[in-house]
Each structure stands twice: as structure tokens, then as C-alpha cells.
Amino acid sequence: MPYLDSIRVFVRVVELGSITAGGRDLRLTPAVASNRIKELESRLGVRLFNRTTRNLSPTEAGSVYYDFARKVIDALEESEAVISGFSDSPHGVLRVSAPLGVGRRIIAPLVPQFNEKYPDIEIRLRLTDRRVDLLEDSLDVVFFLGTPKDSNFKLRKIADCPxxxxxxxxxxxxxxxxxxxxxxxxxxxxxxxxxxxxxxxxxxxxxxxxxxxxxxxxxxxxxxxxxxxxxxxxxxxxxxxxxxxxxxxxxxxxxxxxxxxxxxxxPTSFGCLFPHRKLQDPKVRLFIDFMVDRCRKAVAD
Known part of the structure; x- marks a missing residue:
């Protein structure tokens, strides 16, 4: 498990571009995240990152390892999602993003309501008006206002908004x-x-x-x-x-x-996006069904 934890840290550090950001995403201190990377480099016997005072970038070995590590994490998360379907109590972490205004006034107040109903599902909500990338940012669900350019994801429309x-x-x-x-x-x-x-x-x-x-x-x-x-x-x-x-x-x-x-x-569209493979994940389906219904009521009020 420590080896797998180190792989998770490594993947997020590559994707977010810094040890501090990668650790924060996994709720680890920079020191702990840095130690996980060092442990991984020691185990593999190679340097995974080029480090300068301002930049952190994967070495050639790090880039190769990342491709395999990302597949391992994806496969593990997908298998956990499928297996959780056999459980009466869905559990795990959902990473969710939403625009700032909509997130503050509509999405955020609904998260505790969802958690009361499904206490074993942990929601990590990130609010931003910047464009986010579902895959690069390792998100499960993204709420949006506008017209998504990427059609490779599943879309649930909430409402057309003047x-x-x-x-x-x-x-x-x-x-x-x-x-x-x-x-x-x-x-x-x-x-x-x-x-x-x-x-x-x-x-x-x-x-x-x-x-x-x-x-x-x-x-x-x-x-x-x-x-x-x-x-x-x-x-x-x-x-x-x-x-x-x-x-x-x-x-x-x-x-x-x-x-x-x-x-x-x-007019603009209000909806949410999620990867097609997440349809197998009961907690994603539960969250989206719960939020879409209540978001529609909030927009209509």
C-alpha cells in the first residue's frame, strides 16, 4: 500500500506541476509528498523529476513511468467503482468542480445534503471560473455554464439559462x-x-x-x-x-x-460532464442524479 500511495502522489505531482499542489490534492503536507516521491525514486533506482528553484518537470524516465502509472491508477479506480456496485453503501472520494458563483450558491449548499444521505461518499469540491480539464485535473464531475467544446464526455443537461x-x-x-x-x-x-x-x-x-x-x-x-x-x-x-x-x-x-x-x-447551458467510464461507478450516478434534480429546482426558483 505505501508503494501504491507513492504512485498516486507521483501521478498528481506530474499532473499539477508541483509537489505542493500534488500533495495538497491528496491532503498531504509538502514534506510527506516529497518523501513519497523520494521513496519511489529509491525503489525504482532512477530520478523521476528534474528540479530547479522554479520548475519541476518529469525526466524521460519519469514521463515513461507516468504513462504506466496513470493506467494503473485508472484501472484501480475503475475496478473499485465496479466492485462498489456490489455494496449496499457506496463509498469513496468524488472530485467535483463548478464555476465560482454557481458553486457557491447552488452546488456547495447541496453537498452536505448529499453527504447526509450517503455518508460514506466524500466530496472534494473545487470552485473556479477557469476552464478545467476532466482528465488532466483528475475530476469525476464538472459542472459548467456555457457550451462544452469536448464531446468525448457524457453530458447531463440541467437547464437552459437566459x-x-x-x-x-x-x-x-x-x-x-x-x-x-x-x-x-x-x-x-x-x-x-x-x-x-x-x-x-x-x-x-x-x-x-x-x-x-x-x-x-x-x-x-x-x-x-x-x-x-x-x-x-x-x-x-x-x-x-x-x-x-x-x-x-x-x-x-x-x-x-x-x-x-x-x-x-x-442563453447559456447549465449542466455537468463526466467521463463515460464513470457510468459504472454507483457513487457518480447517485451524485449526478441527486444534484441535477435539485439544481433544476434551484434555477427555477
């Missing part, structure tokens, strides 16, 4: 109410942008009388956290493009005001 352009009354008093989508790209208006490292070019897709059109908007403020954009909008710093259910309380109170309602943003 988006809305909105701003605070103070912003509109100062800058005026935009009357056409073209006004968004003028110097008079500032759009609040969701950006993150390696994000694609930024634009908004709006529904116009001429069909769906792309507008290359810009602004003084961008962040990789959608809730930051909401707060900036509330403070009067610009126009935000938000999923409606996420800001409905502010629309109801008048803290945010919809604009360009005749040319709204393209």
Missing part, C-alpha cells in the same frame, strides 16, 4: 442607457469582463434582429471571478453580462437594471 446585460442605476445615470449593441463598444461605456490566463479572445454574443452577432466589447475592469464582476456592477463600474438566475435578487430589488433587453445575450 443571460442579461445589466448595470447599476448610478452607472446608467452617469453614462446613459445604451440604446443599441454598438453603443457597448463606444468609449462612453465600460463592459466588465471575465478573463483568466490563456482565456480566448473576449466578446459577447447578442441576439439581434439580424441573428446572433458577435461584439468585441472592452472595458477597464476584468477578473477571473464572476462574483467580482457582479460586485463591480453593483458599485456602478460597468455593464455586466450575467446568467439571470445568478443575479435575480439584484434585479428584483432594482440594485441592477437590465439594458438592451431587445438584444439580449445568447
Amino acid at each position: 443571460r442579461v446585460l445589466c448595470a447599476a442605476p448610478a452607472y446608467l445615470d452617469k453614462h446613459g442607457i445604451p440604446q443599441t449593441p454598438e453603443a457597448l463598444i463606444s468609449d462612453n461605456h465600460s463592459c466588465l469582463l471575465l478573463r483568466y490566463p490563456r482565456s480566448p479572445e473576449y466578446f459577447w454574443m447578442l441576439q439581434t434582429p439580424h441573428g446572433l452577432q458577435k461584439f468585441d466589447v472592452s472595458g477597464k475592469y476584468d477578473a477571473d471571478d464572476g462574483d467580482v464582476l457582479t460586485n463591480w456592477a453593483l458599485e456602478g463600474w460597468g455593464i455586466a453580462n450575467k446568467v439571470q438566475f445568478d443575479i435575480q435578487p439584484y434585479l428584483d430589488s432594482g440594485s441592477l437594471v437590465p439594458v438592451l433587453t431587445n438584444t439580449p445575450p445568447e
